[in-house]
Amino acid sequence: MKQIIGGSPPPASAEVKFLTVGDESAGQRLDNFLIRVLKGVPKTHVYRIIRSGEVRVNKGRAAADTRVETGDVVRLPPVRLSERAAEKLEKPAPPREFPVLFEDDHLLAIDKPAGVAVHGGSGVSFGVIEQLRQARPQAKFLELVHRLDRETSGILLVAKRRSALTHLQDQFRGRETGKTYLALVGGAWPASKKVIDQPLHKYLLADGERRVKVVGKDDPDGMRSVTLVKIQETLRDYSLLEVTIKTGRTHQIRVHLASAGHPIAGDDKYGDFDRNKALQKVGLKRMFLHAWRLQFDHPASGERIALQSPLPAELQKFLSHVRPAPAPV
Secondary structure, eight states: OOOOSSOSSOOSOOSOEEEEOOGGGTTOBHHHHHHHHSTTSOHHHHHHHHHTTOSEETTEEOOTTOBOOTTOEEEEOOOOOOHHHHHHHHSOOOOOOOOEEEEOSSEEEEEEOTTOOSSSBTTBSOOHHHHHHHHOTTOSOOEESSOOOTTOEEEEEEESSHHHHHHHHHHHHTTOSEEEEEEEEESOOOTTOOEEEOOEEEEEOTTSOEEEEEOOTTOTTOBOOEEEEEEEEEETTEEEEEEEESSOOTTHHHHHHHHTTOOBTTOTTTSOHHHHHHHHHTTOOSOOEEEEEEEEEOTTTOOEEEEEOOOOHHHHHHHHHHSOOOOOO
């Protein structure tokens, strides 16, 4: 008897399947390959069928970290989905295209709007990547290269080939990309404060929500995090900053700026909550953080690519409200 997930009615195939690995999946770990192929099957079950030997690669047992190659034949045992997962598959994400900043055969750069998650999970049934896949059913491969917070707008890279994905992710890990954001913070940012080098530690609240805090340099759980800050414009009661991150930690910009006493306007996790309420009344309905510029080496040609996403209209409009009045002539 094969172990199955869920009860009746069986919404997924109860047959052994054999899949041939295509070029788009070459070099991928077996566990990640299966998680992508077996949409809706819990990750715990994926790892269970690998450990039990029910998954075979070219008729042999394989470990989770085995790399599959083009032409490999992967045997999949019968699996069934929970009713909830099956219902989710029956109601896929609505197809949606996003403004394109750059696209070729290897990658896609889009201008992500604020309020849209980059992928489903944590209470969000779908995100940018699921909507793109529905909008482009002919695409064999679409994977996120990096992430942006749901509340953050701006440049988001999507790989269209596995080779592009690994090449670009290596650049992000190796700090070979240039990532600059625009952030509006409360108060006058001190011009002398150009570098924030403070370790960050991720933790969970009682309800399971993720949070990040600054910790001491000797904290064993702290991850070194470096943020560069440049004042672009001084406004009434605010500063518009160009923020370049040298490390890509969760909520890094938000926590670093808040720890310096200048939280991002509209930040509902680390911000000034009383000020945020007042800001909503004068038109700022979101966090003022935008992924503005991104530089990277093209994964195929090696050419240096420089992208820029204009500040969204709603943020431009708010800036006009807080700019100082022009001096009388």
